[in-house]
Amino acid sequence: MSQKTKLSQSFSAIPISYNDITFYMTVLPSKILFESSKVSRADEDKERGYQRLLGSKRAKDIARYINDGNVIPGAIILSAQKEAKLQFDDKSKLLTYYLVPNAFIVIDGQHRLYGTHQSEQDIPLAVCIFENLDLEEEVQYFLDINSTQRSVPKTLQLELTKFIAKPESKDEVRQRLFHELNEQPTSPLSGRMSPTKSVSGKLSHVGFKDAINPLLETALFKKMDFEEKTKMLINFLSAVEDVLIESEGSSKRLTMAVFFKALFGAFDDICDLVMMKFGNYQKESFLDIVEPIGGINWEDYKGTNKQAINTLTEELKTQVASRAELPDGLF
Numbered sequence: 001m002s003q004k005t006k007l008s009q010s011f012s013a014i015p016i017s018y019n020d021i022t023f024y025m026t027v028l029p030s031k032i033l034f035e036s037s038k039v040s041r042a043d044e045d046k047e048r049g050y051q052r053l054l055g056s057k058r059a060k061d062i063a064r065y066i067n068d069g070n071v072i073p074g075a076i077i078l079s080a081q082k083e084a085k086l087q088f089d090d091k092s093k094l095l096t097y098y099l100v101p102n103a104f105i106v107i108d109g110q111h112r113l114y115g116t117h118q119s120e121q122d123i124p125l126a127v128c129i130f131e132n133l134d135l136e137e138e139v140q141y142f143l144d145i146n147s148t149q150r151s152v153p154k155t156l157q158l159e160l161t162k163f164i165a166k167p168e169s170k171d172e173v174r175q176r177l178f179h180e181l182n183e184q185p186t187s188p189l190s191g192r193m194s195p196t197k198s199v200s201g202k203l204s205h206v207g208f209k210d211a212i213n214p215l216l217e218t219a220l221f222k223k224m225d226f227e228e229k230t231k232m233l234i235n236f237l238s239a240v241e242d243v244l245i246e247s248e249g250s251s252k253r254l255t256m257a258v259f260f261k262a263l264f265g266a267f268d269d270i271c272d273l274v275m276m277k278f279g280n281y282q283k284e285s286f287l288d289i290v291e292p293i294g295g296i297n298w299e300d301y302k303g304t305n306k307q308a309i310n311t312l313t314e315e316l317k318t319q320v321a322s323r324a325e326l327p328d329g330l331f
Helices: 030-036 056-067 110-118 135-146 154-163 170-183 205-216 226-248 257-265 267-278 283-295 306-321
Strands: 002-005 008-018 021-029 076-080 087-089 094-098 104-108 124-130
Touching: 021 030, 030 110, 030 124, 056 110, 076 135, 104 110, 104 135, 110 124, 154 205, 170 205, 170 226, 205 257, 226 283, 257 267, 257 306, 267 283, 267 306, 283 306
Parallel strands: 076 124
Antiparallel strands: 002 008, 008 021, 008 094, 021 124, 076 104, 087 094
């Protein structure tokens, strides 16, 4: 290692090019690397973050492992940012970057990096440095790498699809609906949804996806614009919330994945009945149709598997059909 200037560091490196992708393999001192790196945390930056939460116990275990005299052979994967001003000299084979806090974004290896930072040793770390990656490419590498290693929580995987989903695709529309329902003050789910991890009492991406994906394939939803979709869902969920509060004194069931999936399993039937009886999708119209579900004995529906959800869905359909006051045999 040689110091080029007071503001930069140079290290021997091996450039590797494959399929128009260039990255560098080198070894950096752990303490210098830590000061020059940043982890893009998904729960801290919803617009650009994609990393999972740091497991402090895991980092401490790595620190103890290093203090016992061991080394970490696996490469930490980094994405060089513009601030790094990364340069490679073909003649000297030296890779140079500026010593700034956000020179590198950690794509993989945050626990190893934090573990070495907490250790007593300044050990050499093998690193793989990509350059010229945009955010979408960083996220894709993160997902690709972690799908074959320690699994990324499924709800975080779904949250990260916002960076790579095509505009107006099913995934993109579902993502927008999730965040709109979680952020709009008039939504019964406002502040009650968790985008990056499973939280007790909150609805995660996993339950939301299972419930909403079939709806996005229907002719009814395909012809609506995003604002109409959002308004309809808020009207529907607000009506269900009122029924739950009236019958149970709480709407906490609305954020239970099993109930949420069963509820949307009956959504098509409910919409058909509402339109036939009232000709609109106003909250008051939904409320009239879903009011009977308040009489369901929830103790009879405690399962969480697919069969339990299907059974609850059929019960919801039965209850709302009894309220429709439509000719016999129509349903």
